[in-house]
Amino acid sequence: MKINDHLLVDDFVTQHPTPNRGGKLEPKYLVFHFTAGRSCQSSVDWLSNPKAKASAHLVVGRDGKIVQLAPFNVVAWHAGKSSWNGLVGMNNYSIGIEMDNAGKLTKVGSKYRTWFQGEIPENEVVQAKHKHESDMGFWQAYTDIQIERAEELAILLVDTYHLKDILGHEDIAPKRKNDPGPAFPFAHIHTRAFGTQDHDDDVYKVTIDGLNIRKGPGVEFEAVAAALSLGTEVTLLETRGRWSKVDVNAPNDIEGWVNNKFIIGKA
Template structure:
């Protein structure tokens, strides 16, 4: 991928789909990348809404469930994705950040045995749902998972944006508007995503050689943090303490994102 004149081009050198939004202001210099979910299940619906003048909302990119990217405005033009927001002394993050909307239903409601998107009423299949607590309210709920295609393409774009615009950080809408917003939510692997974009992710790739527990400390007496890891689980080694290794599980596992804990080193091999 590359950026030319603030427009995104894919790996084949073709400009990604571009549908200009009228919901924008003038030029600016971005400092942050803000990750959102659309709170609905349709890419076309999200794009139509974000390009509708009556919506008074927009973003720079929309990432569909299949990974297709649509750009709504050049990256150096203010879009209206953040709303009332603050971050590290800045007020109104629209004028300081690039916004990416990922098509995802977000927090779900359960009706009988079905998981439903409360915004568009669509049913989300159970195999696309993780039950987890949001970091801001601690309330356990069902959340639609992000597809591997979405995470992959969004990561590539984020890496490129950080490099091109020397961005200071990648944050969620739930960071800058914690009372109002819950996106991108606990199903999004923000910790490892951010680390990858800034080149701080571990280079010590490991995998489990047997089914093994991940614990809160370096010893068998510490509590387990999740269900046992199956043999072949890929983890990032961070540090060692005696016969134990501190690891992080990238992405989502057992309802937790970027789970970090301790595994007996004898059950780890190079990935």
């Protein structure tokens, strides 16, 4: 992936200019969203419809395909009423990326329903607590390729535009918004884009039961200890590609490499 004249270039990227755009943008932040939509195409159509009065710079499909609606140096209308760090109206300060994802789900019997009366298969459902809420909820998972793209985009955009931070719509409009939600691996993407921070709060939690911890960054390396159980707390030491070197907090004599898809930042 690369950027030419504020446009993303790669085989899996298409340009679909939206009329829903403002003036010149000098981005300082990157803001992630979920579409809460039916499909990537339906979201692209809506965000290109003048009636929507909404848009974003990119929409990332569940298959990893990316549609660009506005160049990164032009204001897109993704943030609405919002503020961060003394700035008000974050459309004027940020690049907006929409991830195709249905958002929060309602469990009806054994089915998981979207707000638009769609249904999500159980293997795409994660149960998690949103940081603005007190109870656990059900959310559609992001696909692996979507998370990979989000990660690549974050690294590329932070580097190209010297962005100060990566935020969620839920951070800049906390009273109105819950996207991209708890299924989005923020801590991981933040670490990839800005590097590991050198302080004590780089604590992550294991998100599956039986996570292998290995001598090196790859499945070819042998295990250094028994597999880690769900909820084990680890401190992130180093990230290399899809692998992270971690220190297991208890017992604290274990250090090794885990697939970073299965650890999530402790919010």
